[in-house]
Amino acid sequence: MSEQLSGAEIILKALVDQGVDVIFGYPGGAVLPLYDALFKQNRIRHVLCRHEQGAVHMAEGYARSTGKVGVVLVTSGPGATNAVTGLTDALMDSVPVVCLTGQVPTFLIGNDAFQEADTTGITRQCTKHNYLVKDSDKLARTIHEAFLVAATGRPGPVVVDLPKDILMGKAPYIPASRVKHRSYKPQVKADIKAIEQAVELMGKAQRPVFYIGGGVVNSGPNACKLLTSFVRSTGFPITSTLMGLGAYPASDQQFLGMLGMHGTYEANMTMHDCDLMICIGARFDDRVTGRLDAFAPGSKKIHVDIDPSSINKNVAVDVPIVGDVAHVIEDMIRVWKAKQVRPAQKAIAAWWSTIDGWKARNCLAYKATDSTIKPQQAIQRLYALAKDRDTYITTEVGQHQMWAAQFYKFEEPNRWMTSGGLGTMGYGLPAALGVQVAHPDSLVVDISGEASFMMNMQEMGTAAQYRLPIKVMILNNQYMGMVRQWQELLHGSRYSESYSDALPDFVKLADSFGWLGLTVDSPADLDSAIQTMIDSDKPVLLDVHVDPSENCYPMIPSGAAHNHMLMGPEDGAGAGVSDHGMVLV
Amino acid sequence: MMTQQDIRTHTIAVLVDNEAGVLARVIGLFSGRGYNIESLTVAEVDTAEHLSRITLVTSGTPMVIEQIKAQLGRLVPVRMVADLTVEGPAVSRELALLKVVGTGEKRVESLRIADIFRANVVDSTNESFVFEIVGKTDKLDAFIKLMEPLGLAEISRTGVAAIARGKDPLL
Numbered sequence: 001m002s003e004q005l006s007g008a009e010i011i012l013k014a015l016v017d018q019g020v021d022v023i024f025g026y027p028g029g030a031v032l033p034l035y036d037a038l039f040k041q042n043r044i045r046h047v048l049c050r051h052e053q054g055a056v057h058m059a060e061g062y063a064r065s066t067g068k069v070g071v072v073l074v075t076s077g078p079g080a081t082n083a084v085t086g087l088t089d090a091l092m093d094s095v096p097v098v099c100l101t102g103q104v105p106t107f108l109i110g111n112d113a114f115q116e117a118d119t120t121g122i123t124r125q126c127t128k129h130n131y132l133v134k135d136s137d138k139l140a141r142t143i144h145e146a147f148l149v150a151a152t153g154r155p156g157p158v159v160v161d162l163p164k165d166i167l168m169g170k171a172p173y174i175p176a177s178r179v180k181h182r183s184y185k186p187q188v189k190a191d192i193k194a195i196e197q198a199v200e201l202m203g204k205a206q207r208p209v210f211y212i213g214g215g216v217v218n219s220g221p222n223a224c225k226l227l228t229s230f231v232r233s234t235g236f237p238i239t240s241t242l243m244g245l246g247a248y249p250a251s252d253q254q255f256l257g258m259l260g261m262h263g264t265y266e267a268n269m270t271m272h273d274c275d276l277m278i279c280i281g282a283r284f285d286d287r288v289t290g291r292l293d294a295f296a297p298g299s300k301k302i303h304v305d306i307d308p309s310s311i312n313k314n315v316a317v318d319v320p321i322v323g324d325v326a327h328v329i330e331d332m333i334r335v336w337k338a339k340q341v342r343p344a345q346k347a348i349a350a351w352w353s354t355i356d357g358w359k360a361r362n363c364l365a366y367k368a369t370d371s372t373i374k375p376q377q378a379i380q381r382l383y384a385l386a387k388d389r390d391t392y393i394t395t396e397v398g399q400h401q402m403w404a405a406q407f408y409k410f411e412e413p414n415r416w417m418t419s420g421g422l423g424t425m426g427y428g429l430p431a432a433l434g435v436q437v438a439h440p441d442s443l444v445v446d447i448s449g450e451a452s453f454m455m456n457m458q459e460m461g462t463a464a465q466y467r468l469p470i471k472v473m474i475l476n477n478q479y480m481g482m483v484r485q486w487q488e489l490l491h492g493s494r495y496s497e498s499y500s501d502a503l504p505d506f507v508k509l510a511d512s513f514g515w516l517g518l519t520v521d522s523p524a525d526l527d528s529a530i531q532t533m534i535d536s537d538k539p540v541l542l543d544v545h546v547d548p549s550e551n552c553y554p555m556i557p558s559g560a561a562h563n564h565m566l567m568g569p570e571d572g573a574g575a576g577v578s579d580h581g582m583v584l585v
Numbered sequence: 586m587m588t589q590q591d592i593r594t595h596t597i598a599v600l601v602d603n604e605a606g607v608l609a610r611v612i613g614l615f616s617g618r619g620y621n622i623e624s625l626t627v628a629e630v631d632t633a634e635h636l637s638r639i640t641l642v643t644s645g646t647p648m649v650i651e652q653i654k655a656q657l658g659r660l661v662p663v664r665m666v667a668d669l670t671v672e673g674p675a676v677s678r679e680l681a682l683l684k685v686v687g688t689g690e691k692r693v694e695s696l697r698i699a700d701i702f703r704a705n706v707v708d709s710t711n712e713s714f715v716f717e718i719v720g721k722t723d724k725l726d727a728f729i730k731l732m733e734p735l736g737l738a739e740i741s742r743t744g745v746a747a748i749a750r751g752k753d754p755l756l
């Protein structure tokens with residue numbers, strides 16, 4: 001008979017087998033056996049969050065900056081329910097996370113026992129999959145399966161619910177190599193006929209555009225390299241979603257910037273007028289498409305996605321290609337070369353001159369002054385001062401997030417972590433901690449808003465405890481700026497509850513956690529404040545007082561089409577918003 | 586734009602690993618994404634393989650039906666999804682038990698109609714019958730309609746079970 005281990009020991013052994021070096025968590029009664037087993041070993045490091053939502057975002061930051069699975073450990077009941085927002089965030093943004101939750105012992109399940117919650121019931125709709133382990137013999141297999149499901153296909157969060165008696169029961173260990181799944185087999189290699197059809201369309205296209213998303217980043221650095229070289233060989237313009245930034249180098253001439261609600265004028269106009277859209281690893285989200293019946297009306301569409309349910313969900317496409325981006329692009333390049341495709345040079349040149357006309361609108365322009373710092377300016381200066389370092393950027397949610405996406409230039413994948421699908425305020429600070437854990441010597445900056453910051457600021461304690469020198473740069477406009485902007489646009493500038501009242505003294509707050517706190521309010525001092533932040537070997541909170549009335553443009557108001565963008569405040573409040581648009585989020 | 590006419594009823598067979606929560610996953614998918622369920626049946630069909638078969642009757646535009654199938658296919662314990670409505674001919678059957686209460690002429694009439702529909706009497710008292718009827722959904726609907734004025738008191742229906750015609754199994 002093989003060696004018997006306790007359930008807790010089996011779990012840790014399985015985690016080591018899966019290459020886990022760190023877990024983010026918070027203890028409690030139901031997981032004490034696991035914490036005891038952690039105490040007795042030194043292969044796996046544990047980072048103590050201050051709220052379980054923070055632990056999940058840390059795991060997300062870790063995962064998105066490394067391409068590995070992020071691991072979370074929380075207790076039963078409130079530990080598990082606190083993790084729900086993080087899990088939903090990871091589901092919406094396809095982030096591989098395995099979350100181990102404690103549970104009351106099997107014989108108490110269903111009795112409303114102390115700290116019992118129906119965790120698998122609650123998390124069923126916000127995970128890619130979840131398990132309740134009712135037998136210590138199944139522990140090792142379940143943990144290995146959880147990693148397989150989280151990391152492969154379209155990645156996502158997986159919960160493994162662990163009753164306390166299962167953690168204490170004894171069973172033999174099963175190595176990962178012996179675990180195969182009966183029904184879960186994501187398709188990575190695509191149908192070559194569809195790829196040939198796609199390449200043929202590309203050869204004939206007059207006004208093509210690549211529209212890429214987070215799926216390219218998820219497919220890995222090799223997918224990004226292949227994509228970049230393929231796009232360059234076509235000479236076609238390329239735009240990216242919020243989630244795809246960095247998959248293609250932002251400084252490249254063919255790159256039009258981000259598309260969508262706060263995307264660039266040139267990206268959105270190119271999408272609207274294209275005759276061929278090559279969508280790779282993006283999902284036609286409503287932030288991207290705007291009004292659906294006016295979305296790229298004259299175009300044929302190719303859609304590459306590993307998740308068949310993303311295809312034809314919002315927008316009907318002509319050539320669906322189900323597969324992993326890296327595999328698909330590899331095949332595309334091969335077919336492109338074999339068929340010696342020559343793009344329609346003259347038409348493409350004319351297309352570029354149209355696009356250059358749109359670019360000349362200079363849609364991201366803003367008016368800098370000597371008296372107040374513009375939020376856009378703060379991000380541009382951060383970029384200028386940090387770009388030659390090994391830098392990772394996270395954000396919270398709001399105007400500052402959109403300005404970060406517009407003004408920070410990402411040359412590589414996995415450098416940009418933001419909550420796209422769920423739009424979770426409070427994501428950026430813990431995500432930055434997860435990134436810093438994975439990359440201890442890199443510069444990690446959370447571009448933050450004063451309101452978002454306060455949603456998970458308890459994690460300042462985690463930064464201090466583990467000496468994680470993250471930088472939080474608050475663009476403090478004393479408003480929930482994005483809410484205020486919508487109230488201006490849609491609700492007659494009645495700023496109902498969107499003012500950030502009773503803010504703390506951020507410098508003192510920083511100080512009290514052993515961070516360095518800095519404030520800046522004049523444009524003349526901006527560079528030196530940012531430089532001090534970057535140069536510090538401590539965690540830093542930089543409170544940048546920015547123009548409180550600045551709004552984020554360009555903007556496609558909800559319910560409008562790509563070619564009906566508001567370019568600036570002069571385009572007027574309420575302009576272009578239909579009754580239908582009013583009900584959209 | 587899609588019109589009402591594009592909405593069609595489809596019978597979908599789903600083979601799943603018979604594990605805890607699998608039915609909740611399927612139902613949660615339908616309610617969470619706002620799809621219709623007209624009928625749903627489930628039972629284990631292979632004990633050794635722990636395989637269950639879910640038969641779903643749903644309706645939607647072609648795009649929605651494709652979405653439903655793709656979303657079902659995405660669930661981790663789902664082994665196979667087959668659209669019996671479009672993938673060749675299929676037979677579908679449903680069973681219903683009807684309690685009909687009455688005496689005299691109505692009672693006789695209910696028996697006569699049951700005979701025409703080949704329904705069986707599976708329980709009887711002096712003033713009631715329980716009929717068992719098997720057939721397509723529309724046959725059951727017709728039978729129930731005729732029983733309504735004759736003292737129909739209670740109905741229990743199984744929902745649809747369906748299988749493709751011909752020699753080839755799904756899996």
Ligand SMILES: Cc1ncc(C[n+]2csc(CCOP(=O)(O)OP(=O)(O)O)c2C)c(N)n1
Nearest residue numbers: 398399400425449450451452479480481482
């Ligand atoms: C958890 C959560 N609650 C509410 C919202 C709605 N919301 C979106 S942006 C925003 C304001 C964010 O304010 P701040 O962090 O100061 O950023 P700013 O827009 O001012 O740059 C709010 C409340 C959200 N996205 N997330």
Ligand SMILES: [Mg+2]
Nearest residue numbers: 449450479481
């Ligand atoms: Mg703000």
